[in-house]
Amino acid sequence: AxxxxxxxxxxxxxxxxxxxxxxxxxxxxxxxxxxxxxxxxxxGLERFALAEESLADGLARLVNSTPKQDGSAADWERAAAAARGAAADLVRAVAGHGLVLHTGGEASLAEPAALLRAARALGLRAWAAAPGVLGRDRFSALAGGAPSAPGTPDPGGPPAPEDSDSAGPAPAVTVTGLLAGTEGPGRDADGALDLDLLVVLDAPHLDVEAGALLVESLPDGARLVLAGDPSVLWSVGPGRVFADLLAARICPQVASRLPDPGPLGELVSGIGIGELGQVEAPGKEVVIVPVRDAGEAVHRTVQLVADSVPRAIGVPAEDTQVITPGHGGAVGTRALNAALKQRLNPGPGRFGGFDPGDRVVHSPVPGRVLPGRVVTADADGLHLSCAGEDVVVPPELVERTVRHGWALTAHQAMGGRWPAVVVVLPGDAVRALSRPWIYTAFGRAARHLSVVQGVEQALPRAVAEVPAKPRTTRLPVLLAPQVPTD
Incomplete structure (x- = not known):
């Protein structure tokens, strides 16, 4: 604006x-x-202004209406009593409210998982949805399902609650698939989503248009929980839905008390409050690799992915993700992916620069990232395996929608989590650094983080002094006359 x-x-x-x-x-x-x-x-653009107004109207409907009475108050209280910590608070809040916010880091995902299991045990049609496949598959792995794509946690991730088998794995879908009807419960006779409770994971990544479509699609009496980590990067699309709702204070907010474990959890938690401190890492959970120039940064990155991390940490190259600030430049994703391809899957690139076995990301629309691998190519286009599904990209769209995926930007990696992550910060990356960017990039690592850096003191300075870039939105102003505040 x-x-x-x-x-x-x-x-x-x-x-x-x-x-x-x-x-x-x-x-x-x-x-x-x-x-x-x-x-x-x-x-502002009319489409975004209308989406923000529609989102405000839909949220007000949720806040001002009484949720459908599925189960008695005693049933909900028994479910809350069976949960632990903030999960119990979350169950109690959802019992009596149409809109609830839940905040926390990676470990806190166990709490919406517990909520979904409790709700399903009470007979509710409860679903979880994430803005991308990385978040969906990460949550499915935590909740007891089978990971279907790269970017899901390994056994070093946060543990599932002890009652995880009480109602089976919590169903998780993508927001796009849910709205399109290709994933999830579908729609009822009135055209609304056929569910009683929807938990949106990675809610900071939800833009205003997707948010508006979601709330418009919820049936009367449904409950909506928006869950996520407020310290990560905001959505690629317009708006800052989650941050605006936290600031508006129009509904219950449940803050997780589960800390992310280990040296990585300690490091990322410190970044979240503006402190980049040294942490004890006896198992080489965090390694800093100083470099002098772009050429050395590329060389050390390839060496880490192909040799050092597999040998010293036990994480193979296919489970290691490289993250860098941008696509261009001497150490952008293009340069890093070219070097990593030459080492990990060399080939002539006969199919528009790609070969079978190449690690890729497919972006059918801006902001949507589908990780996968190249299977083959023919007259129909490039055949990919993305999130367990076969995708054929027509030849004329390959150059625009497919990139190699050994190295990603932090926005592309949002929602994902890998056993090992190599974050590359060349000397010319200083202007791109901010606390949310560093928090997001470092937080993608589950067991090991290597930081290849030539920015020197600009890194702690960015953590301490560079907050998120402001965005001007109207959502709190639109909600104020419709919803009573605390």
Whole structure:
């Protein structure tokens, strides 16, 4: 949104009124009346403005309505009593409210998983949805399902609750698949989603358009839980839905008390509050690799992925993800992917620069990332295996929608978590660094993090002094007259 100050009309020479600061009776007061106070004017694309209004209306409907009475109050209380810590608070909040916010780090995912199992045991049609396949598969692995794509946690991730088998694995889908009807419960006779409870994971990644479509699709009496880590990067698309709702305080907010474990958890938690401290890493959970120039950064990155991490940490190259600030430049994703392909899957690139076995990401629309591998190619296009599904990309779309995926940007990696991560910060990356970027990139590692860095003191300075880039939104203003606040 753009902001313009209101106009200040100039006095006409020789006019009948007195000029500002004039000597006539009431001259000062008249001058003040003639001047308009500065006004804040927001200019934005109509589609986003309408989506934000629709989202505000839908959220107000959830907050102001009584949830469908599935199970008695005693049933909900028994379910809460069986849970632990903040999971019990979450169950109690959902029992009586149509909209609930849940915040926490990676370990806190166990709490929405416990909520879904409790709700299903009470007979609710309960589902979880994530903005991307990385988040969906990560949650499915935690909740007891089988991972179907790279980017899911290994056994070093947060443990599932002890009652994880009480109602089977919690069903998880993508937001896109849920809205399109290709995943999840489908829609009822009225066109609403056929569910009673929806938990949206990785909620900071939800943009205003997807948020509006979701709340519009919820049936009357449904419950919505938005869960996520408020310290990560915001959505690729417009808006800051989760942050705006946290600030608006229009519904219950449940903060997890589960800390992310180990040296990596300690490191990332410190970054979240603006401190980049040294942590004890006896198992080489965190390794810093200083470099002097771009060429050395590329060389050390390839060496780490192909040799050092597999040998010293026991994580193979296919389970290691490289993250860097941008696509271009001497140490962007293009340069790193070219070097990693040459080492890990060399080939002539006969199919638009790709060969069978190449690790890739497919982006059918901007902001949507599907990790996968190249299977083959023919006259129909490039055949990929993405998140357990066969995808054929027509030849004319390959260059625009498919990239190699050994190295990603932090936005592309959002929602994912890998056993090992190599974050590459060349000297020219200083301007791209911020606390949310570093928090997001470092937080993708489950067991091991290597930081290849040539930015020196710019790294702790960015953690301490560079917050998220501001976004101007109207959601809190639109919600204020519709929903009573605390």
């Amino acid at each position: 753009l902001e313009e100050p209101g106009a200040r009309p100039a006095s006409a020479p020789g006019g009948s009124g007195t000029a500002a600061g004039g000597d006539g009776p009431g001259g000062a007061e008249a001058a003040e009346e003639d001047e308009e106070r500065p006004a804040r004017v927001l200019i």
